[in-house]
Amino acid sequence: xxxxxxxxxxxxxxxxxxxxxxxxxxxxxxxxxxxxxxxxxxxxxxxxxxxxxxxxxxxxxxxxxxxxxxxxxxxxxxxxxxxxxxxxxxxxxxxxxxxxxxxxxxxxxxxxxxxxxxxxxxxxxxxxxxxxxxxxxxxxxxxxxxxxxxxxxxxxxxxxxxxxxxxxxxxxxxxxxxxxxxxxxxxxxxxxxxxxxxxxxxxx
Amino acid sequence: xxxxxxxxxxxxxxxxxxxxxxxxxxxxxxxxxxxxxxxxxxxxxxxxxxxxxxxxxxxxxxxxxxxxxxxxxxxxxxxxxxxxxxxxxxxxxxxxxxxxxxxxxxxxxxxxxxxxxxxxxxxxxxxxxxxxxxxxxxxxxxxxxxxxxxxxxxxxxxxxxxxxxxxxxxxxxxxxxxxxxxxxxxxxxxxxxxxxxxxxxxxxxxxxxxxxxxxxxxxxxxxxxxxxxxxxxxx
Numbered sequence: 001x002x003x004x005x006x007x008x009x010x011x012x013x014x015x016x017x018x019x020x021x022x023x024x025x026x027x028x029x030x031x032x033x034x035x036x037x038x039x040x041x042x043x044x045x046x047x048x049x050x051x052x053x054x055x056x057x058x059x060x061x062x063x064x065x066x067x068x069x070x071x072x073x074x075x076x077x078x079x080x081x082x083x084x085x086x087x088x089x090x091x092x093x094x095x096x097x098x099x100x101x102x103x104x105x106x107x108x109x110x111x112x113x114x115x116x117x118x119x120x121x122x123x124x125x126x127x128x129x130x131x132x133x134x135x136x137x138x139x140x141x142x143x144x145x146x147x148x149x150x151x152x153x154x155x156x157x158x159x160x161x162x163x164x165x166x167x168x169x170x171x172x173x174x175x176x177x178x179x180x181x182x183x184x185x186x187x188x189x190x191x192x193x194x195x196x197x198x199x200x201x202x203x204x
Numbered sequence: 205x206x207x208x209x210x211x212x213x214x215x216x217x218x219x220x221x222x223x224x225x226x227x228x229x230x231x232x233x234x235x236x237x238x239x240x241x242x243x244x245x246x247x248x249x250x251x252x253x254x255x256x257x258x259x260x261x262x263x264x265x266x267x268x269x270x271x272x273x274x275x276x277x278x279x280x281x282x283x284x285x286x287x288x289x290x291x292x293x294x295x296x297x298x299x300x301x302x303x304x305x306x307x308x309x310x311x312x313x314x315x316x317x318x319x320x321x322x323x324x325x326x327x328x329x330x331x332x333x334x335x336x337x338x339x340x341x342x343x344x345x346x347x348x349x350x351x352x353x354x355x356x357x358x359x360x361x362x363x364x365x366x367x368x369x370x371x372x373x374x375x376x377x378x379x380x381x382x383x384x385x386x387x388x389x390x391x392x393x394x395x396x397x398x399x400x401x402x403x404x405x406x407x408x409x410x411x412x413x414x415x416x417x418x419x420x421x422x423x424x425x426x427x428x429x430x431x432x433x434x435x436x437x438x439x
Contacts, residue, residue, distance in 0.1 A: 078310060089306040 003104050004125075006031060008179025009054035010141035011041055012170055013110040013120045014153060015134055016162035019190040020118040022050050022110040023170045025141070026198075027182040028057055037182040037203070045071050046081045047194065048112040050187055051091070054139035055105030055125065063103050067091060084111025084119040088129060096127035106138040116191045141180045144173035163188045163197070171201040210330040225333055226326060229282075229355035232335035233367060236281035238402060239268075240366035240374055241339040242395050243350040247388035247418035248341035250279045250350075251395040253368075253403065254413050269415040269425050273298045275343055276311055277415045277423035281368035282336035282355075290334060294318045311342035315351040315359050323357025337367045343417045370402030377401050388418050396438050409435065 008029045013022040028039035042052040043064050051067065053060040070090060074082055082090070088109045095103060102125045110120045122136040123129045130136070134153050137145035148169040157165060167186055174181040184199030215225040239252035252268050268287075269279045272294045280287040297317045301309040318338070326333045338353040352367065353359040364382045366374035377398050386394070392414065400407050409431035417423040426434075 077316075078313060083307070086305045086307050090304060093304050 001031065004055050004106075005140050005179060007055070007057040008177070009041060009057075009060075009139035010145060010170065010174050010177065010180040011052035011054045011106075011108045011138045012145050012149060012166060012173075013052065013108050013122075013136050014149070014157075014162060014166045014169075015118045015120055015132075015155075017156040017158055018112075018116045018118065019159045019162060019188065020110045020112065020120060021159075021162045021166040021186060021188045022052050022108065022120075023166050023184055023186040023199075024052050024054070025139075025170065025174050025180040025182065026185055027180055029179060032178075034182065040185070042185060042187060043068070044187075044194075045087060045111075046075075048189070049082065049084050049087050050110050050189065051087075052108040052110070052138070053105045054108070054142075055103075059103040059105045063095075063105055063107070066094065070094070084109060084113050087111065088119075088121050088123075092123055092127040092129050094127075095123065095125065099126055102126050108136050108138050110189075112189060112191060139180060141173045141177035144176045145169065148173045159188050159190050159195070163195070167197075167199050171199060175202055212329055213327055214330070214332060215326045223326060223356070226356045229333040229335050230337075233282040233337045233355065234369070234371065236283070236336075236368045238366060238368035238370040238374060238399065239279045239281045239339060240364070240378070240395060240398055241279070241341055241350045241352075241362065242364040242378070242382070242386070242391040243341075243348050243362065244386045244388045244391035245384070246348065247343065247391070247416060248348045248350050249388065249391045249395050249414065249416045250277060250339050250341045251392075251399055251412060251414045252279045252281070253399060254411050255404075256411070263410050267413070267425065269413050271423055272314060272340070273302075273308060273342075273423075275308060275417060275421040275423055276314060276340060277342070277417060277425070278338050278340045279413075279415065280336045280338050283334075286334045286336045287338070290318060290321065290336065290338065293321050297321075308344065310344050310346065311340065311349045311351065312346075314342070315340050315353060319353050319357045319359045321357075322353060322355060326356060339365065339367065341415065341417055341423070343419070343421045343423075348417070366398065373402050374398050388416060392416060392434055393438050396434055400438075407435065408432075 010025040024041040028036040135149040237253040241250040364378040409428035
């Protein structure tokens with residue numbers, strides 16, 4: 001079994017009209033055994049930038065801590081929050097530093113940039129950025145997620161509709177993947193508020 | 205840096221609490237050619253005298269005003285070779301920032317990093333402080349900015365400032381002439397008039413250098429022809 005499939009994960013982000021949504025599953029497993037059902041894969045960097053990390057759980061946590069550290073220093077030095085594009089470039093650089101002994105995770109970055117324009121991107125475990133205009137996926141359920149998102153996505157959805165779409169896409173995809181699931185964790189971010197919701201799906 | 209016999213810092217405190225080497229560095233700056241900068245409402249201008257030691261020197265090969273990034277320029281008073289070293293280091297730092305964040309470096313960050321380098325040379329073994337003060341002019345998201353960086357590593361943001369031989373006359377002149385809502389072209393005229401104040405001999409496009417940056421965020425050194433136009437307007 002590949003090391004990327006050791007803990008199991010599913011992360012997806014979608015672009016809406018002046019808003020974005022980022023969602024993940026909640027299972028933490030050790031191969032076939034489920035250890036936790038409330039594992040946090042998505043973290044807030046600041047009010048307008050979120051990062052979801054799939055892959056090996058220890059690297060998910062460590063990489064997140066390193067990124068928060070860098071962002072806090074940036075905030076103190078530059079007296080401003082990082083733009084999502086800038087943050088994505090930083091993540092790519094930090095990951096590439098470990099090119100020959102990489103962090104075994106694939107980040108999904110979502111944020112609101114200038115003029116409230118939503119920004120999403122994903123990258124592989126050695127920092128190859130992939131920008132998308134509609135959705136990005138990552139994790140053991142990524143193949144199912146690609147299919148579900150392609151079918152369900154439409155552009156310029158408002159926050160509520162976006163929430164419905166991303167939730168359906170996530171739940172139906174993790175149902176086809178034995179290593180991810182046990183509910184969902186969805187953040188829908190608009191210029192004025194961050195809505196965090198827990199989904200109840202098939203608890204297996 | 206330096207071999208073991210000189211691995212202590214040469215910049216040491218005097219009993220009165222001063223760092224004498226830095227005072228001497230400031231003297232070196234004070235005997236350098238006059239340079240000045242003015243921040244206008246829509247841009248920044250920096251200018252300097254360019255007195256060459258002999259008429260045989262090819263004045264086109266000498267450029268005292270340099271780019272640090274496409275939207276940040278710098279001029280100095282003091283020792284030319286020290287300036288070259290600082291420009292090289294600053295350019296590298298600006299490019300490293302750009303490579304990391306894929307974003308141009310904000311003016312304040314570049315000034316801070318350059319000032320840190322200058323401070324390091326006042327607290328390291330076997331080195332002396334830089335014998336230059338810099339005037340950094342830039343235009344970024346925060347608007348036009350003008351900073352002065354001293355050999356000690358301290359930096360200040362200025363609306364208008366001067367350094368070098370004629371500093372006190374130039375600053376008095378600037379204090380009288382500066383207005384908050386000055387536009388870039390007015391600032392260039394004022395810069396020329398300020399340089400003229402203490403100028404020995406005839407001012408011309410061959411013995412001054414002017415750099416400007418406007419809302420287009422592109423720093424440019426004016427050509428001698430453009431300087432001639434401004435000189436004519438000032439007459």
